[in-house]
Amino acid sequence: MTLPKSLNEGDTVGIIAPASPPNINNLEKALPFLESLGLKVKLAPYVKEVQGYLAGSDQQRLLDLHQMFEDESVDAIFCAGGGYGTGRLASMIDYEFIKKYPKIFWGYSDITYLHTAIRQRTGLVTFHGPMLASDIGKEDFHSISAQSFNQLFEPTTLDYNETISPLEVISEGEATGEIVGGNLSLLVSTLGTPFEIDTKDKLLFVEDIDEAPYRIDSFLSQLKHAGKIAEAKGVIIGDFNNCIPKNDRPSWSLEDVFQDYFSSLSMPVIKGFKIGHCQPHFSIPLGTRATLSSTHKTLTVEPGVKKETKHED
Known part of the structure; x- marks a missing residue:
């Protein structure tokens, strides 16, 4: 894997909108946060474009x-x-x-397709x-979410444990491997394409x-049948925000679905990580090695x- 170089105060961050049109008001409200980190901001030429549900044409994005x-x-x-369109x-x-x-390339949700393809x-x-x-740019932006950006300035080993959120072991074990994954529906959309998610000997991260629940069941069924x-x-298992039955018809709970697919596996499976469409949103690198342990209820990433030292002339 290739590690991008870390940031320094005074560095410039480029902003792109590769999926749906962003809320411009929220975007502008967010810029002072980046500036508070000592960063400069450069908006891409077409970041404010709108073409239906896309932030400009494919060629512009x-x-x-x-x-x-x-x-x-x-x-x-x-x-x-995010939204739609990176695929x-x-x-x-x-x-x-x-x-x-x-x-450094940063995002989530529909950006999952780009994470997978680029990696x-x-x-x-x-x-x-x-x-x-x-x-x-929203009022509920959490301090833990803000602190996650610190990992971009200094190589940092991340330790996720129950001081951040309660964690539930669905299947016991301990394993080390590269973290891959992201938004579950986007991962499924890669199947059968040249960008199909590779999970072999990896730690698979999912959120949505x-x-x-029946839709999550459908996605997991596809991943299962594809051998992933x-x-x-x-x-x-990250955050599954508002993944609840949508009508009065009989339904499994999301917990039922996870138990059905994961409880009999001979590998560690842990749910409850605040990673996804949630606050706080704990940020993680994708492609680095990590260890998932049911004994300690931890994820260590x-x-x-990488830190590049400047050579004196």
């Missing part, structure tokens, strides 16, 4: 992505929001270009974390929002950036 990776004045790329770009991205200009085509470690318009669950070494 692709151009913003490529330009921000190429721009030597930009040290990290943050996504303004449309995956086959058009110049991955050799990203290999040439590796840098599997380039080896670049990317970050699953809160976005500007979707999270940072606003899906009824059996190939993994462990499962990290290796650093997602």
Whole structure:
């Protein structure tokens, strides 16, 4: 895996909108937070474009992505929001270009498709974390979410335990491997494509929002039949915000679904991680090695950036 270089005070963050149009008011409210970290902000040319449910045409969004990776004045790329549309770009991205200009890439939700495609085509470690318009610009942005950005400035081993949120063991064990995954519905949408999620010997992380239990069941069924669950070494269950029955018809609970798919596995499976469409939103690098332990109820994640020392002339 390729670790992007860490940030320093005075570095510039490029903002792109590769999926749906972001809430511009929330986006503008979020910018002072980045400035409070000592960062400068550079908006991509088409970040405020609107084309139906997309933030501009495929060509405009692709151009913003490529330009921000190429721009030597930009040290990290943050996504303004999610929604829909990153899967449309995956086959058009110049991955050799990203290999040439590796840098921090940050987002979640629909950005899951880009995380998966970029990691599997380039080896670049990317970050699953809160976005500007979707999270940072809202009043409920949590201090733990804010603190997660510190890992970008200094190589940091992350330790998630029950001081952050209650955790429930569904299947016991301990395993170490690269973290992969993200939004469950987006992971399923990669199946059968050139960007199909690779879970072999990996720790599979999943989260989602606003899906009824039968829909989560359907997604997990697809992953199971595709061999993606059996190939993994462990499962990290993040936040499943508002994933409850949507009508008065009989339904399993979300807990029932998780028990059915995961309780008989011979690998660690733990739920309750505040990672996803939630506050706080604990940010993690994707592609780095991590250890999931049911005995200690912990997730320990290796650093997602590298510190480059400046050489004196």
